[in-house]
Amino acid sequence: MADSKPLSDPTEEDALSLIDCGICLAEMEKPKALPCLHSFCLKCLKRVAHPPGSFICPLCQEKIPLPPGGVDGFRDNFFINQMKERKAIFTIGQIMMPCASCGTTDRQVAARCVDCNGFLCQQCVHLHETIEPLKVHTVFTLDELRSGTVDMSKVMKEECCQKHKGQVLRWYCKTCGTPICRDCTVMEHRHPEHDYVTIESATEGQLAEIKVLVANCKGLSHQIDEAITKTQQVKDNLKKTAVEAKKQLDEAKECYLKALEKNYKSNTNKLAEIQTKQSEKIDDATKSLQNLQSKLINAMDVANQVIQTGSKHDVVSNYTTLCKTLTQLQEVRPTGISKGLSLVKFKASQKGNVDNMNLGTISNGKWVVEKEIGKEGQGKIRNGLGVAVDPNTTDILIADYTDKTIKVFDSDGNYKRVLQDNLQTPHDVAVSSDGFHFITERKAYVKVFSPDGTYLKQFPATSPDGKSSHTDGSELCGLTIDSYGNLLVGSSNNYISKHRQDGTHISTIKTNIRPWFLNTMSKGTLLWSGNNSTNVEIVDYKGNLLHTIKVPKDAKSWQTTGICCSDDGIIYVSSYQGGIYIFTEDGEYLGCVTTDVTQAEGIALIKDDRLVVVQNGNPAKIFSYVE
Numbered sequence: 066m067a068d069s070k071p072l073s074d075p076t077e078e079d080a081l082s083l084i085d086c087g088i089c090l091a092e093m094e095k096p097k098a099l100p101c102l103h104s105f106c107l108k109c110l111k112r113v114a115h116p117p118g119s120f121i122c123p124l125c126q127e128k129i130p131l132p133p134g135g136v137d138g139f140r141d142n143f144f145i146n147q148m149k150e151r152k153a154i155f156t157i158g159q160i161m162m163p164c165a166s167c168g169t170t171d172r173q174v175a176a177r178c179v180d181c182n183g184f185l186c187q188q189c190v191h192l193h194e195t196i197e198p199l200k201v202h203t204v205f206t207l208d209e210l211r212s213g214t215v216d217m218s219k220v221m222k223e224e225c226c227q228k229h230k231g232q233v234l235r236w237y238c239k240t241c242g243t244p245i246c247r248d249c250t251v252m253e254h255r256h257p258e259h260d261y262v263t264i265e266s267a268t269e270g271q272l273a274e275i276k277v278l279v280a281n282c283k284g285l286s287h288q289i290d291e292a293i294t295k296t297q298q299v300k301d302n303l304k305k306t307a308v309e310a311k312k313q314l315d316e317a318k319e320c321y322l323k324a325l326e327k328n329y330k331s332n333t334n335k336l337a338e339i340q341t342k343q344s345e346k347i348d349d350a351t352k353s354l355q356n357l358q359s360k361l362i363n364a365m366d367v368a369n370q371v372i373q374t375g376s377k378h379d380v381v382s383n384y385t386t387l388c389k390t391l392t393q394l395q396e397v398r399p400t401g402i403s404k405g406l407s408l409v410k411f412k413a414s415q416k417g418n419v420d421n422m423n424l425g426t427i428s429n430g431k432w433v434v435e436k437e438i439g440k441e442g443q444g445k446i447r448n449g450l451g452v453a454v455d456p457n458t459t460d461i462l463i464a465d466y467t468d469k470t471i472k473v474f475d476s477d478g479n480y481k482r483v484l485q486d487n488l489q490t491p492h493d494v495a496v497s498s499d500g501f502h503f504i505t506e507r508k509a510y511v512k513v514f515s516p517d518g519t520y521l522k523q524f525p526a527t528s529p530d531g532k533s534s535h536t537d538g539s540e541l542c543g544l545t546i547d548s549y550g551n552l553l554v555g556s557s558n559n560y561i562s563k564h565r566q567d568g569t570h571i572s573t574i575k576t577n578i579r580p581w582f583l584n585t586m587s588k589g590t591l592l593w594s595g596n597n598s599t600n601v602e603i604v605d606y607k608g609n610l611l612h613t614i615k616v617p618k619d620a621k622s623w624q625t626t627g628i629c630c631s632d633d634g635i636i637y638v639s640s641y642q643g644g645i646y647i648f649t650e651d652g653e654y655l656g657c658v659t660t661d662v663t664q665a666e667g668i669a670l671i672k673d674d675r676l677v678v679v680q681n682g683n684p685a686k687i688f689s690y691v692e
Contacts, residue, residue, distance in 0.1 A: 444480030451493030524568030555580030
């Protein structure tokens with residue numbers, strides 16, 4: 066597990082560490098800043114990035130698109146150049162530097178001249194003190210610079226425009242989000258097409274916004290550390306249980322060695338296969354968390370240096386990228402993985418006639434019925450369709466089409482309350498991270514309820530040609546919420562409409578089948594099933610088909626309905642005629658969870674090891690995963 070450092074106030078040592086290139090490990094020469102906030106030498110980037118297209122950042126593994134001009138088109142990192150000069154202040158005496166005035170390297174550097182924009186030897190310092198034109202220059206001794214009492218942003222040179230040589234960047238184009246020079250204001254960034262202000266007026270608000278984002282992100286590092294620790298614990302436990310299972314298997318082998326050698330090898334291979342597959346999933350989760358932690362630390366380091374020691378130009382140069390990155394990071398919540406991945410068991414067979422017996426079987430647990438819910442009383446379910454689990458309370462919400470209600474149960478299946486105001490034909494239900502309930506209705510509207518069950522409003526879906534679902538003959542069906550908190554609404558007219566939670570329409574994609582139920586995965590992919598279809602389609606958010614889940618080889622009947630996904634990338638699919646089956650995130654068939662269901666509709670996971678299945682015309686069932 067990679068080491069991580071706490072997010073604390075930056076030190077001079079932290080600042081100086083930013084000037085080393087992550088590729089050649091030396092001080093950066095002509096540093097270029099990437100959109101992921103990492104910077105590298107221009108020459109190093111040219112070795113790893115080749116136009117056209119994109120490349121992978123060597124530090125955070127983010128995919129970086131190349132600008133039209135190739136590597137040279139990336140923004141110059143003036144901030145790094147200034148940090149190099151600051152480092153020079155503290156290393157003078159260890160290395161010889163040329164005097165900015167006379168060019169000699171024979172005499173020790175003694176001061177820095179702001180107007181000459183460089184370091185001076187003692188002789189040139191004396192000339193500045195005696196020659197009349199040079200007396201007006203602002204000169205700071207090395208002792209003054211090292212004391213920390215001097216505003217270093219006023220000592221360093223002003224950044225110049227990359228397009229107009231010698232022109233200082235004194236303006237900020239609000240339209241393009243970039244600092245500009247005087248020539249830019251009359252050429253590429255002319256008013257009124259572009260709105261620009263002085264860098265001084267732009268800096269104050271931008272710096273305040275960056276500070277707020279940094280404060281909001283501080284708690285995320287601890288959450289990631291905890292998730293990485295728990296992930297490692299799951300892997301350690303897997304190793305421990307696998308060792309114990311292997312020990313038991315070896316003991317059984319000794320009893321039945323000659324007659325059961327073939328069965329022993331089969332079980333050993335299966336054990337290794339299970340451990341390898343589950344280890345890979347754990348490693349993937351760990352790597353993802355470590356990459357997220359690395360990206361967060363880098364963004365916070367850069368932001369804190371801009372806040373603590375950056376000039377106004379540093380603020381405006383980094384503002385757009387910093388705000389975008391920090392805004393995305395503060396919305397991230399590190400996800401755990403299924404504890405079931407740490408389990409693998411060996412079950413010995415009963416003793417008897419050695420010649421006719423196997424050692425036993427390797428497995429990694431099974432699903433059993435824990436409880437039936439909605440069987441009678443106020444919470445009786447007549448014709449259930451969609452189901453959702455509240456991420457805050459773990460309450461179970463089930464849409465009952467016949468009763469025109471949403472019935473709410475606690476995580477143990479005990480009836481709590483009912484939602485019925487303004488409901489006519491509920492199909493599916495979803496709950497946001499802040500507890501708001503969203504319900505699709507056959508009457509072509511999405512209904513919105515507060516966390517306490519109060520009806521708030523409704524809004525229609527939008528078809529690909531811009532029509533509202535209540536006018537295009539649609540019936541709304543599947544519903545889910547993606548990782549950004551947006552609603553994805555399925556229509557019987559074969560499209561999925563994307564909305565913000567206030568109902569604002571974002572986009573619409575076409576589907577090949579009626580999206581009866583929907584779900585999303587952590588990889589940014591979308592799944593849909595159709596109640597009259599035998600397939601489940603896995604697509605990206607633009608509707609491009611990635612994988613197709615087809616009829617499992619051991620399914621007696623197959624008509625896809627409900628879908629849900631676990632944190633570790635396992636897809637659960639219910640078949641209306643009976644059966645819950647599991648697949649990888651790439652659509653590879655893994656096995657059958659249970660066939661103990663009738664007319665299965667919506668399904669949802671309650672944490673890692675419990676599954677609720679809605680049965681049309683029958684009570685819902687809660688399944689538990691046991692060793």
